[in-house]
Amino acid sequence: DAKTTQPTSMDCAEGRAANLPCNHSTISGNEYVYWYRQIHSQGPQYIIHGLKNNETNEMASLIITEDRKSSTLILPHATLRDTAVYYCIVINAGGTSYGKLTFGQGTILTVHP
Amino acid sequence: DAGVIQSPRHEVTEMGQEVTLRCKPISGHDYLFWYRQTMMRGLELLIYFNNNVPIDDSGMPEDRFSAKMPNASFSTLKIQPSEPRDSAVYFCASSPRFSGELFFGEGSRLTVL
Numbered sequence: 001d002a003k004t005t006q007p008t009s010m011d012c013a014e015g016r017a018a019n020l021p022c023n024h025s026t027i028s029g030n031e032y033v034y035w036y037r038q039i040h041s042q043g044p045q046y047i048i049h050g051l052k053n054n055e056t057n058e059m060a061s062l063i064i065t066e067d068r069k070s071s072t073l074i075l076p077h078a079t080l081r082d083t084a085v086y087y088c089i090v091i092n093a094g095g096t097s098y099g100k101l102t103f104g105q106g107t108i109l110t111v112h113p
Numbered sequence: 114d115a116g117v118i119q120s121p122r123h124e125v126t127e128m129g130q131e132v133t134l135r136c137k138p139i140s141g142h143d144y145l146f147w148y149r150q151t152m153m154r155g156l157e158l159l160i161y162f163n164n165n166v167p168i169d170d171s172g173m174p175e176d177r178f179s180a181k182m183p184n185a186s187f188s189t190l191k192i193q194p195s196e197p198r199d200s201a202v203y204f205c206a207s208s209p210r211f212s213g214e215l216f217f218g219e220g221s222r223l224t225v226l
Contacts, residue, residue: 034213043117043204043217044156091213099144099211100169103156 004088009108012082018075020107022088025069031092033064035073036103037084044087044103047073051093078111085109115139117218119205125224131193134221137186138207146215147180147190148204156204162188163211195225 005023012018024033034049048055048062050071055062061074075082087106091097118137126132138145146161160170165182173180177196182188192199202222206215 032213041220043206043220044215045217046214049213089213099146099208099213099215100158100161101156101213101215102158105155 004090004104006086006088006104006107008105009110012075012078012109012111014080014111014113015077018078018082018109018111020073020075020086020088020109021070022073023070024088024090027068027090028092030094031090033062033068033071034089034091034101035060035062036087036089036101037082037109038087038106039081039084047086078109080111080113083109083111117205117207117216119203119218119221121221122219123222123224125226126195127226128196129194130225131191132195132199132223132225134190134203134205134223136188136190136205136218138188138205139209139216140186142207142209142216143185144208144211145182145188146206146208147188148206148217149201150204150220151201159190192223195223197225199223200225 032049032051035047036044038044047059050062064071085106085108087103120135147159150156159172160180162182180190202220204217204220206217208215
């Protein structure tokens, strides 16, 4: 699976959009981009995933660049409850590792009042 | 809908004692995963099951660790004998299919003195 690079930490004001970048320059054609988050003292929570098209759900939007080498998770109106560690994970849909998530260090997002 | 249920939430034990962690996956989910999280190593996959059968246990650290899934609604992770370096948060996750979307429990925090 492709390696991902994320900033260690980011800050965001409450009510503003939080844009979390992820670099996955070695991604291959059948690899998906998944995002999870982990709020303190809780288990990881799935947010969204995509292959090459932009995706949106009730939690967030995922923007994947045309060359697929990077992506951005967007929380449109961040709240204090969005303070968490956000993980970007690339997974090979056809490989034996599909379902076996490898979590990196992630980005610590702190939302300020 | 009940999520993945883990017990105990917290366990404090002494070195050498046997520890058993329990997990009830979401009904209808065919895949079950055990992860361990430490500050040093982050989130690591230990083992996963498909239809109650262990598929990949390559992440199990050593013979002191064992996991079973006697039926579709119950799994255990056992450590015998426990050591201080086993102190971590252990997460169980389940999934209805082999994909990147896993549903995690709240975790069991283990402290071995």
